[in-house]
Amino acid sequence: MARPTVIAHRGFAGVAPENTVEAATRAADREETAMIEIDVQPAACGTPVVVHDERLAGSRDGRPLTDATGFVRETPLEALREARVLGTDATVPTLAELLAAVPETVGVNVELKASGTRERRPGESLPPAECAERRAVWQPFVDRVVADCAAFGGDLLLSSFCEGAIAALRESAPYAAAPLLGDDLVAGLEIARRYDCEAIHPPRNAVLETADDGGWDTDLERDIVEVAHDEGRTVNAWTARNWVQFDALAAAGVDGIIADYPGLS
Secondary structure, three states: OOOOEEEEEOOOOOOOOOOOHHHHHHHHOOOOEEEEEEEEEEOOOOOEEEOOOOEOOOEEOOEEOEOOOOEHHHOOHHHHHHOEEOOOOOEOOEHHHHHHHOOOOOEEEEEEOOOOOOOOOEOOOOOHHHHHHHHHHHHHHHHHHHHHHOOOOOOEEEEEOEHHHHHHHHHHOOOEEEEEOOOOHHHHHHHHHHOOOOEEEOEHHHHHHHHOOOOOOOOOOOOHHHHHHHOOOEEEEEEEOOHHHHHHHHHHOOOEEEEOOOOOO
């Protein structure tokens, strides 16, 4: 059985300050790492920055995500650059800064996390008029992301929970795209088909439960991996946190595994 490729979730968030240059470069130094997954959203000025939560005062296992407060979308870029991540000296980087630090031998999965507005509509397959509205909301930020990605010579995959982001990407650049699937697997597959996406990113439990006929989604009649492969799409599952989960996903036939820790493969 071929082993799935390893995608370092936020730069292996289990062992490094997530979504930082330090995490990305450490992950890139590991021979097993095929790709690094990061999250982007806009600072107050619209510059793409690499951070997951919409609030800087989020928490990870009781530890503050950063030493700053407020919404990322309302925070000046200068203040974001000074925010320390998870009690370390690492700071919130811009997308351009992080990509400049990653060797082009390692791919980068850029997740379009937020557009700078409160409403996101994640996981929904939208009617045409609403989709057009959401695409217009996402387009300015997606264009900024695409511009920052242009200088990176390695493989790029852009993903999002939001159909508006995928629609805006297809207007901007020919990068590979992947919808992140939530509870509604059918909606996620509809988005993948609508935009001819090269991959899908389903959650770990959806892969394992549909493979075992566990009834994750009663409207999906077949294993999610089988469906995607029949349609010619790569399947990258999220998120493995131990080797038992990694091996179960590998046995289910996924192509890539987004992992919190190195060494699980």
